[in-house]
Amino acid sequence: MYYKDPSYRVFYYINLALLIGISILCILPMIHIFAVSLSGKSAAEANLVTFFPIDFNFESYTKTFENDNFGNAIITSIWRAITGTTLGMIVTIMAAFSLSRSSAEFRVRALYVWFFLFIMIFDAGLVPNYLLVQKVGLVNSFWVLILPGLVNVWNMILMMNFFRALPKELDEAAIVDGATSFRILFSVYLPISLPAIATISLFTMVGHWNSWFDGMLYMRSQEQWPLATLLQTIVVVQDFSKTGITPEDLEMMSNRSVKAAQIFIAMLPILAVYPLLQRFFVKGIVLGAVKE
Amino acid sequence: MKNNDIIASTGRSSTALRSKMPFRKTWRLHLLLLPAVLIALVFKYAPMPGIIMAFQDFKPWLGIGGSPWIGWDNFELMFTLNGTVQVIWNTLIISVLKIIFGLAVPVLFALLLNEVRNMGLKRSIQTMVYLPHFMSWVILGGILLDLLSLDGIVNRLLTTLNIKPVMFLGDGDWFRVTVIVSDLWKEFGFSAIVFLAALSGINPDLYEAAEIDGAGRLQQTINITLPSLLPIMVVVFTLSLGSMLSANFDQIYNLINPLVLGKGDIIDTFVFRSFQDGQYSLATTVGLFKSLVGFILISGGYYVAYKWANYRIF
Numbered sequence: 001m002y003y004k005d006p007s008y009r010v011f012y013y014i015n016l017a018l019l020i021g022i023s024i025l026c027i028l029p030m031i032h033i034f035a036v037s038l039s040g041k042s043a044a045e046a047n048l049v050t051f052f053p054i055d056f057n058f059e060s061y062t063k064t065f066e067n068d069n070f071g072n073a074i075i076t077s078i079w080r081a082i083t084g085t086t087l088g089m090i091v092t093i094m095a096a097f098s099l100s101r102s103s104a105e106f107r108v109r110a111l112y113v114w115f116f117l118f119i120m121i122f123d124a125g126l127v128p129n130y131l132l133v134q135k136v137g138l139v140n141s142f143w144v145l146i147l148p149g150l151v152n153v154w155n156m157i158l159m160m161n162f163f164r165a166l167p168k169e170l171d172e173a174a175i176v177d178g179a180t181s182f183r184i185l186f187s188v189y190l191p192i193s194l195p196a197i198a199t200i201s202l203f204t205m206v207g208h209w210n211s212w213f214d215g216m217l218y219m220r221s222q223e224q225w226p227l228a229t230l231l232q233t234i235v236v237v238q239d240f241s242k243t244g245i246t247p248e249d250l251e252m253m254s255n256r257s258v259k260a261a262q263i264f265i266a267m268l269p270i271l272a273v274y275p276l277l278q279r280f281f282v283k284g285i286v287l288g289a290v291k292e
Numbered sequence: 293m294k295n296n297d298i299i300a301s302t303g304r305s306s307t308a309l310r311s312k313m314p315f316r317k318t319w320r321l322h323l324l325l326l327p328a329v330l331i332a333l334v335f336k337y338a339p340m341p342g343i344i345m346a347f348q349d350f351k352p353w354l355g356i357g358g359s360p361w362i363g364w365d366n367f368e369l370m371f372t373l374n375g376t377v378q379v380i381w382n383t384l385i386i387s388v389l390k391i392i393f394g395l396a397v398p399v400l401f402a403l404l405l406n407e408v409r410n411m412g413l414k415r416s417i418q419t420m421v422y423l424p425h426f427m428s429w430v431i432l433g434g435i436l437l438d439l440l441s442l443d444g445i446v447n448r449l450l451t452t453l454n455i456k457p458v459m460f461l462g463d464g465d466w467f468r469v470t471v472i473v474s475d476l477w478k479e480f481g482f483s484a485i486v487f488l489a490a491l492s493g494i495n496p497d498l499y500e501a502a503e504i505d506g507a508g509r510l511q512q513t514i515n516i517t518l519p520s521l522l523p524i525m526v527v528v529f530t531l532s533l534g535s536m537l538s539a540n541f542d543q544i545y546n547l548i549n550p551l552v553l554g555k556g557d558i559i560d561t562f563v564f565r566s567f568q569d570g571q572y573s574l575a576t577t578v579g580l581f582k583s584l585v586g587f588i589l590i591s592g593g594y595y596v597a598y599k600w601a602n603y604r605i606f
Contacts, residue, residue, distance in 0.1 A: 002509040015404050023420035029435045047443050095328035098321040106321050119336040121590040125579030126563050127572050128342025148335040151328050181320040210428030228430050235434035236546045263434045270426050278419060
């Protein structure tokens with residue numbers, strides 16, 4: 001066998017070391033941020049912290065949560081993730097079911113497919129989209145974070161492919177029993193599609209939690225912003241003119257360990273669902289792959 | 293194999309069954325599609341007429357109906373304005389490099405990871421390298437700003453190695469390098485999933501036969517593994533061409549600063565800035581140019597992927 005070959009064994013261990021090194025490199029920045037967030041102010045300012053906290057304390061976290069803006073933003077983000085994911089999944093599952101029917105059964109299927117395919121490959125652009133949202137009256141409304149993103153064609157395709165891979169006998173049996181499309185979807189398809197639904201829900205949820213641009217584009221008042229948008233202005237732009245905060249707040253925001261704490265809090269929900277995500281996503285991705 | 297036969301045979305009988313059943317009332321299927329269609333009509337199709345702003349000197353207070361028409365002037369402006377031409381170049385340079393490395397590195401990583409036979413170790417490595425994919429560029433932007441600043445941890449490491457500190461985000465060329473490398477760092481693991489799936493699908497008999505013929509691992513990789521990966525590589529590559537004019541707004545916007553606008557500004561950041569400055573028509577025009585090129589590249593990409601690898605999305 002090739003792996004008994006001495007030169008291959010040398011390669012094998014070098015390769016192993018390389019891969020382990022690379023994977024550690026992928027999580028080191030997060031560990032660094034976590035260490036800074038738990039460090040004392042002076043050590044963090046002087047940038048002495050590497051991967052272990054110096055002067056260990058939770059002060060930056062308590063300071064962060066004392067800030068009302070931050071609490072509001074977290075609530076908005078949670079609310080957004082729940083609403084957006086629930087409504088998005090309902091719309092996606094319903095549409096995907098219809099699209100998963102054969103063209104023999106659902107003759108205008110191709111028409112719908114092109115309708116959705118087109119919006120996936122052509123976008124009107126930032127300014128027309130903004131003007132439309134303005135015209136519809138959604139500027140400064142919570143729903144601007146939810147409604148435009150409800151139709152995610154890519155998720156629809158994943159869901160549709162999952163439905164199509166289910167055994168046809170289930171359909172046959174249900175039809176013979178006189179079940180309608182609604183009945184087939186709710187009583188036959190939904191119960192056995194829970195893993196796929198869980199996967200796509202988790203991805204949607206992470207997407208909602210992470211998205212920041214729509215909040216910045218469509219919402220003028222900072223109290224309405226989701227966490228990602230707030231974090232963007234505090235941590236990245238470092239622009240305090242818009243946020244209307246007091247000088248004490250300003251001192252706090254420019255504090256390196258507080259900033260690190262805020263970044264880590266934004267990472268936390270993703271880290272929490274990550275083990276679940278990982279169990280599912282390989283399946284989900286393969287669905288869109290090359291078909292024989 | 294057996295399952296396929298069963299499905300195929302029942303598939304045939306089902307059409308016969310169906311034509312007899314009064315199942316042609318498909319209104320329920322239309323109804324199930326209705327919410328998605330409405331949302332798409334309002335938020336995706338309704339903005340499209342707004343594209344005509346590209347042919348107007350649009351003023352918000354006059355509206356699309358009242359703004360004066362100026363024909364192709366905006367497009368002429370786009371291709372003659374120094375700023376916009378530079379921006380298109382920046383976008384192309386950054387995204388082409390991202391596409392090339394974004395294909396090569398995940399393939400290489402998948403090949404190397406495929407050699408690991410300890411399953412527990414393999415899974416731990418995967419857990420770690422997939423993680424950055426799920427973090428937003430706001431979070432990673434914040435982290436990078438901290439790590440790569442002049443007194444950041446990376447520059448401190450360089451100083452101890454007697455290398456002069458580098459302005460990763462303050463120098464145009466270094467900015468491009470940083471953007472490409474950090475994007476690669478975030479995505480290479482997750483992009484490797486498709487290739488790992490393809491690798492696990494290769495028929496083991498091929499390797500056994502090669503083994504008997506005395507082929508080493510390298511020869512096996514070159515003659516069996518790589519050819520088996522080729523179709524999926526073609527698909528990934530052609531589909532990624534669609535992002536040629538994107539270059540990732542989220543990332544660039546969160547890392548860019550006035551020092552590196554010259555070499556780091558891309559189409560999307562330019563469009564957003566023009567929009568903020570109230571230059572609606574120019575922003576629409578540049579955005580339209582990007583959308584059209586993207587449309588052509590994506591449709592072309594899907595066509596090639598379909599012809600070459602029988603890839604179908606719907």
